[in-house]
Amino acid sequence: MRKTKAPAKRSNSSTASKAIKKAKALRPKRPLPAYFWYLKERRSGLKQQYPELTQKDLVKKAAEEWKALSKEKQKKFLQKAKEDRRRYEQELKAMNKKSGKREVSNESSDSTK
Numbered sequence: 001m002r003k004t005k006a007p008a009k010r011s012n013s014s015t016a017s018k019a020i021k022k023a024k025a026l027r028p029k030r031p032l033p034a035y036f037w038y039l040k041e042r043r044s045g046l047k048q049q050y051p052e053l054t055q056k057d058l059v060k061k062a063a064e065e066w067k068a069l070s071k072e073k074q075k076k077f078l079q080k081a082k083e084d085r086r087r088y089e090q091e092l093k094a095m096n097k098k099s100g101k102r103e104v105s106n107e108s109s110d111s112t113k
Helices: 013-026 034-049 053-068 071-099
Strands: none
Touching: 034 053, 053 071
8 A cells, every 4th residue: 555645734834925925025136246237238239149049148248348458447336336235235225224123234244356
């Protein structure tokens, strides 16, 4: 005779799930890294230049170009990423202040370097 598992007990997770979704919806949009700012600007040009490439291949091409860019040309996108990071931190502080949470310093994990 086959053994069957008893169905798992479900707690009131739908209410908790809704609360989590609501909290996530209120959270500010995360900052984009410099490469994503470059990709955002360059994608349409690459698509026109290489119409036969798939989206995956276009992103690969953009990554190759990004790696070949001089630090001077990357500076524009690094600055955008830094500004976006500041925006995110300000919005996060405002959200935490509004909800009564304590502030968390996240300066050591600066990914825009």
